[in-house]
Amino acid sequence: MAKVEKLLQGNEAVVEGAIAAGCRFYAGYPITPSTEIAERMAWRLPQVGGIFIQMEDELASIAAVIGASLAGAKAMTATSGPGFSLMQENIGFACEAEVPCVVVDVMRGGPSTGLPTMPSQGDVMQARWGTHGDHPVIVLSASSVPECFWMTVRAFNLSEKYRTPVILLLDEVVGHMREKVVLPDPKDVEVVDRPRPTMPPEWYIPYADTPSGVPPMAPFGEGYRYHVTGLIHDVRGFPTSRPDEIGPFMERLFRKISANFPEIHLSEEFETSDAEVVVIAYGCVARSAKRAVKEARERGIKAGLLKLLTLWPFERPAVERLAEKAKVLLVPEMNMGQISREVKRVNQGRSRVVTLNKVDGTLITPGEIVEKMEEALG
Amino acid sequence: MREITRLIHKYLRHDKKFPHIWCPGCGNGIVLGSLIRAVDKMGLSKDEVVLVSGIGCSGRMPVYVDFNTLHTTHGRALAFATGIKLVKPQLKVIVVMGDGDALAIGGNHFIHAARRNVDLAAIIINNHIYGMTGGQFSPTTPYGMRATTAPYRNIEHELKIAELAATAGAAFVGRSTVYHVKLLDNLIERAIEKKGFGVVEVMSPCPVQYGRLNRLGDAVKMMEWQRDNTISVEKAKELPPEELEGKLVIGVLVERDLPIYQEEYEKIVERARGSGAAL
Amino acid sequence: MERRYEIRLSGYGGQGLILIGIILAEAVGLYEGKQVVQTQSYGPEARGGASRSELVVSDQEIDYPKPLGLDLLLAMNQQSLNLYCGDVKEGGIVVADSTFCDQFPVSRVVKIPFTRLAREQLGREIVANIMALGAVGAVSGIVGFESLKKAVLNRVPKGTEDLNLKALQMGWKLGEKAKRELVKEGREEYIISAEEL
Missing domain, CATH: 3.40.50.920 (Rossmann fold)
Structure with missing residues (x-):
């Protein structure tokens, strides 16, 4: 498919960016002003053989996304403030278990139900510190429709590369505005995939340290049987309460992001x-x-x-x-x-x-x- | 070699994490045994089995077995499992939960998983109490019983897990106790095999919390209660309601063929692709 | 600083203002090669609340995405006209649906009874928005008829193409005529009556 110019909403461009980046799973719950993302995903994903599912709430949406990612799919969800609050629990799980996923939060006025149809930038700190416990996180933003496309691609690439949830913070203005965007030929989009194990299953240590700090990730069901948990775990993934295992795990969790600030930072x-x-x-x-x-x-x-x-x-x-x-x-x-x-x-x-x-x-x-x-x- | 030794060697992870965390007299080990026997009998490879759990005593089960295992957050196990199953439908995804996990914090996910009919097997171990946190009442603690958060008595009413699953639309619903272990083996196997959402409710003693707080005796006493107060589905059908009072009906409560989510979704994919819908 | 042309399309929710905003944006953006940003605001209700759609059009990159001073306001009811006439900049123009507006607190105004014309001449009130789009296109001068036509055909439901094109053409002609008269005579208002068709 050659490149094509379209007039799209920011929310719609997120969907096209996600698909170009290889997203094949979306689980979500409708909420203004992010709903167009779910609607377009429901229409587009089946066309590319991907899966769209509308879950019972945002708690379940992010959980299904993490499950899908563990099974090997690039996966995302989208929401707005109230739903973003509900997702915090399992954003922490994705940090802890190092499961790549993308969460788009189209910010509206808050707190609480707030201003459903009006813009805000009130979730910047929630995106950083919303889930409990100390943790690193990557948060991106966009200010135009083309940027919605490219920042979604970037969100997936960073998420896969560093095995961490990446949050894309949009706002009602950017999510709903329509602008021209050139949708590139998919082969012109640089796509990063999560590191996969190159060793045989019996040699695989799922949470072993590596030079980059990012361990290779085996999808479920392909011969690498291992344990995934939200508990602090040892290199094999089993729960631990040994300080000599907890310390290095937490240190690596932060180092894999902090050692790569220059690549993660982006500004104009x-x-x-x-x-x-x-x-x-x-x-x-x-x-x-x-x-x-x-x-x-x-x-x-x-x-x-x-x-x-x-x-x-x-x-x-x-x-x-x-x-x-x-x-x-x-x-x-x-x-x-x-x-x-x-x-x-x-x-x-x-x-x-x-x-x-x-x-x-x-x-x-x-x-x-x-x-x-x-x-x-x- | 004894059969049990063979199964232990084949399915348990012996490199780490034993002894397990379960108390003496807990029924969780019996459920794990049944699960392993069911998987073994079905001839499933360990690679094709995913065992997912939530939080609580049952939540620790996956760590002990050599499958693809996932210990999720409190109440959300079914939602995680849904994501896995939809991406890799060839995998057998089994979800084990406790009564508080599945019915309180996870109650919404439970009814929607049943309604949606994703091909999952859910095993709910019902011990009527929050065991791990020390004996607080759960949605299945019967009226009038004691718990650490109901020191006078429980004034709420019990949620019936199997009946709820049936009403919410599950394709298979069975109930057993850990005393009726042959039945339990069979129900777990059938829930895994069943296309669609299969539920097995297992009544399990928690002598350390529920039993102690309510003076029900030790684990043996509690299992004897199970032996003496259950009645099979088949027998229950022939008895008048007054004779069923206070009895626990066990066996297959529901088995029905319903369209499963994955197959319905496949039709959507075909339609979306066939329409040649452009951007 | 880039040169901007700013339009607000306003009325009740359900009058199809968001749709004609998108059509106009596609016509100027995709078929005329201009830069365009379309934004909208709406109440919580799907029908009946106040609805507005805004466009900023330029030959260069558009920074601020919302209007700063309107070059053109389309008001499809009196309430919108009252609310927004103050946002029209000096030299700007108002196009109003005179079916629903009878007071015009503005200096330059084109009054066309879109809804009544759609009902009486075309038999379908529902295409009043497309007629208004034609008029807005012609009065604004930022888009050619062919581009608008293409954009309309791209967006309207199958089987309604002829009806919508008729509405568009009618609106375009009235708009062109109004603009000509306004310029020629230096008049401050131009009223189209049904008899002129």
């Missing part, structure tokens, strides 16, 4: 080379910020934009570099300040961090950002 810069005020933004707000930078430049303000595409692990190197040069780091967010906390942590007094927070269910406008820039620069 616009007009930052001489910027006195750098806007740090993600998702739909990054688009307001880009226009704000252009408007500010027209008014003679040296403004720039750092757009975050990887939210977690936090893009420390770029923020540190920009904080060295800029007078002001401005962080507009549709929450009361979540990524801005990270910016402040990394900034360490180098620059001045100014926040712009909006939680009324409407998108931050370019004008509001420019106004804040002028105010911050005095």
Whole structure:
């Protein structure tokens, strides 16, 4: 199939990205504003021989996804805030048992049932810390329909490569907006598959350490019989309470991500080379910020934009570099300040961090950002 | 070699994790024995069997056997198993749960798995109590009984597992006790073999928690109760209701042929592909 | 800064505004090669609530995805007209369904009774939205008729193509005429009556 240009919603582009990345299993529960993902999956997956199942709730959806992944399929689910809360339990299981899977959260206003049809960026911290216990996680975001496609591909690739759940945080604006997107020929999409054992079953140690920290993963039913559990386990997968086995396991769980920050981090810069005020933004707000930078430049303000595409692990190197040069780091967010906390942590007094927070269910406008820039620069 | 030694050597993981965590007198070991005998009798290869569990005493069962094994989160075992089965329908996916696991926290998944009729075998070990956490009442603790969270007495009413499974649409429903081990072997085999969602409810003693709190005697006493208070499905049909009062009916409660999820889904795939529907 | 043309299509849920927003976006984006972002907002109800669909069209990359000042507002009822007329920028224009609007608190307005025309001339009220789409296409000048036609045929149910094309054509002609008159005469409003057809 040759490449084709389509007008799609962000949610629809997620589905096409997932299929291009090799996703062949989707389990989900309908929830606004993510439902179009489930609807398009129900239509598209059978066409490519994949499986769509609508489960009884989000608890079951993520559980079925993990089961499917253990059986060897690339699998995902999608939801919004209330459902994302319910999924936290088994996102932790996927971290602990190192089962690749992708979870898309199309953010709406919260807390609780909140604002079902209106955008928000309130789940940034939940995506990082939502499940209990200390754990590493990868969280991506997107601000346009083409990015929805490519960040979904990237979510699958990182998930498979590092055997970890990857969360793609969208927002209602990005999930529902329609834009042109070029759907590439599938052979032009770089697809990463989970490492598989190359040794015979009797030599296979399912959770053994490796140079990358990622052990090869055998699908169920192919001769490699082993145990998978949400309990802390030894290298064979059996529950352990021996400190000399717990420590190295937890250390490896973190190391496989932390040793690869440069590959996981992704951001884009616009007009930052001489910027006195750098806007740090993600998702739909990054688009307001880009226009704000252009408007500010027209008014003679040296403004720039750092757009975050990887939210977690936090893009420390770029923020540190920009904080060295800029007078002001401005962080507009549709929450009361979540990524801005990270910016402040990394900034360490180098620059001045100014926040712009909006939680009324409407998108931050370019004008509001420019106004804040002028105010911050005095 | 004795048959039991042969089965132990063939199916148990001896490299680690013994002795097991179950208390003396627990029925879980008997259920595990039945499961192994059923698998052996059916001639299934260990590679084609997946044993999935939730949380609780029964949750530890998979760790002991040399199948593809998965110990999931509390209540969610059936949902994990659904994902595995749909991706690899050739595998025999067996799910073992306790009464609290399957009926309280996992109750919603249980009724929907039965309704959906995915080809899974679910074994629910019913000991009327949360054993691992120390004897709290569960959805199957009978009215009036004691538990650590019902120190005066239980004022809630018991959920009947097999009857619920039948109503929710399971293709096969059987009930046994760990005393009636031949029947249990047979029911587990039939639940695995049955196309569709098969349920086996196993009444199992927990002398350490339920028995102690309710002064029911030791494990032998509790199993004698099982012997003396059960009645087969066939016999129960011939008796008037008043004679069934206080008795436990065991045997095959439901067996019916229903379209299974995987086969229905295959038809959807054919239709979607046949329609040549473009993007 | 990129040059933008911004449109809001508004009315009741169920009037087909989201659909014509998508059709217009496909026509300008896929068949005219322009950049386009279509967004929408809606209440919790599937029918009967307020509904709006918005387009930003440009020759360059579009940053901010929502309108900043409307070049064109389509109001399919009085409530939407009242609510949104203030978002129309200077020099912008309103296209209103005069079947449901009788007060026009705006400076430049094209009044066309889409719903009544659809009912009386085409026998089906349901195509009022496609007629409005034709008028919006012609008044805005951002899209050619052929592109619109192609996009409509791509989206409407099989068996309804002729009816929808008739509606589109009728709307386009009225829109073109209105635009011509507005420019020629420097008038501030143009009222289409059924008799003009």
